[in-house]
Amino acid sequence: MKEEQKNLIIFGVLAAFILFAWTPIMHYFMPPATNPAPVVEQGEIVTPAQDQADPAADTATAIRDRTIVLGETPRVRIDTPSLSGSINLKGARIDDLVLKEYKETVEKDSPPIRLLSPSGTEGAYFAGFGWRGTGVTAPAADTLWQASGDLLAPGKPVTLTATNGSQRYRIDLSVDQDYMFTVRQTVQNAGGTPIAVKPFGYVSRRGKSTDQDLWVAHVGPIAVADAVADYVDYKTIEKEPSTYDTTGGWAGFSDHYWQTALVPDQGVPVSLKLRSGGNDQYQADYEARDAVQVAPGEQVVQTSRFFAGAKETRLIDSYEENLKIVEFDKMIDWGWFGIVEKPIFYYLDWLFRMVSNFGVAIILLTITIRLLLFPIAHKQFQSMASMRAVQPKMKALQERYKEDKPKLQQEMMKLYKEEKVNPLAGCLPMFLQIPIMFALYKVLILTIEMRHQPFILWIRDLSAPDPLTPMNLFGLIAWDPPGFLHIGVVPILLGVSMFFQIRLNPAPMDDMQKQIFSIMPWVLMFMMAPFAVGLQIYWITSNLLTIAQQTWLYSRHPQLKTKPAG
């Protein structure tokens, strides 16, 4: 009796802990559905950065309206199937870019996602390329460049030129159908003395991403050096810059779904840097490690790339393969589990293109995985059925060792051995399933392909929580329930399906277990409510399949309806 009471108290404390501590813990480790809001920054007045060593410092002193700032300097328009924006000829910056194919919200009239914005505007975020060297006056942030055309589009490159002192600088820009800019930097020494130059590139942003940095999905600065990705915290580079000397690699900033990345020539030794200039300003840059000597009359060329766009798995993988960019796919935080996650993703994506509804694709994926795991459950039922044969002997054992549980366990084991049966599945199936579930979970969190994808009825975004909740009579009452009470319809279905699934399991022997099982569906319902609907659909499907599978197996082995011993 005492033991039982103790158990109950432990259970109560645990349950309370889970109920109340869950939200903060989840917030830390895992995501509430991703926030599609664009980068927003406080409209505060910021003083110019002091660090003269920075290749480029955002020198704006106040936040102004974007349209005004965009109109102030001459620009070259960017227009591709996926991007639109402009290049600032003052400073040769790519500082105005929206992603045509992605909208901020699911509303029809929602504006597209803005990735880059000029210095001095809200969410300033831009990239530029330049040189540093001895014996030269390199173009600076206020240099006005000449452009060869007024439109940058796929197949329509633009050349920017500037003359500073006796050197001629030239930047050839081209862009593909998707999100990759190619930047060819040329210096021509028209003077009478040799010069030494180092090309560099930078991407600078003011304000961190508003997306949450998650345990399962990194948001923040990132660098790949020596074929290893370093996922960095904004806080870390505020204290001290991170520097990487490498040949091959890249650096940039990750949002949950968006990315900027500077990709230097993969064969040239460079030093990558992630740093903060203070005032909520962050910069990723690269610089060639060795200065190139340019004799009078000679010129030197170096080609790098700049990625600015959405983290579409298929596209990123093709860039890595075709452009030979080292570990480019690491911008999607697959983690060390990528080997399992990527095949799952590609299969899911294939299903999606077959049925063109992402929710249905998730259901089909779940069915596939359950089919693969079916033999385990089937085998277990077979062993349980053969157990019936030894049931009488088992009963006798239980009678004999009623008082001595460990002894009973041993004798049962012996009996199993003699009769060559064992009703238990062992722990490997469980350990096998955990990584699969985790991989699936990560795929659903990471894929931009699920973003703003509708399912059926009222579900318009599978990557967001269910907006419809009975708590406010499905929106009839003008009341927005607080976070933990916002239980959508889908999570309720999840709880119900879980309840029936657990009821089908053989009743646990232990009282504590029984109680845990009886409240688990409802605890899970609360826990899962803030998650993406796509994830909940996966779980509901999985529960329904378990119910179907158990019912079917029971119908094939009707004698198992009564609880097997053990």
Next chain:
Amino acid sequence: MIAKLLILLARAWQIGPSAILPPSCRYQPSCSAYAIEALRRYGALKGSWLAAKRIARCHPWGGHGYDPVP
């Protein structure tokens, strides 16, 4: 040192998830008890290897019964 950490992990498994989950052990001793003993006697490297091999055996098509740490 690492062995101790791993033992702690196995202990956490025993009093945490394993206590709630339905019994599934085909072997005697259980995989976690086996792991703890193996880690204690053979250290982190060989102990983990033995434990991993044991878990790999612990499935519906594998063996069962008394299977102590060698």
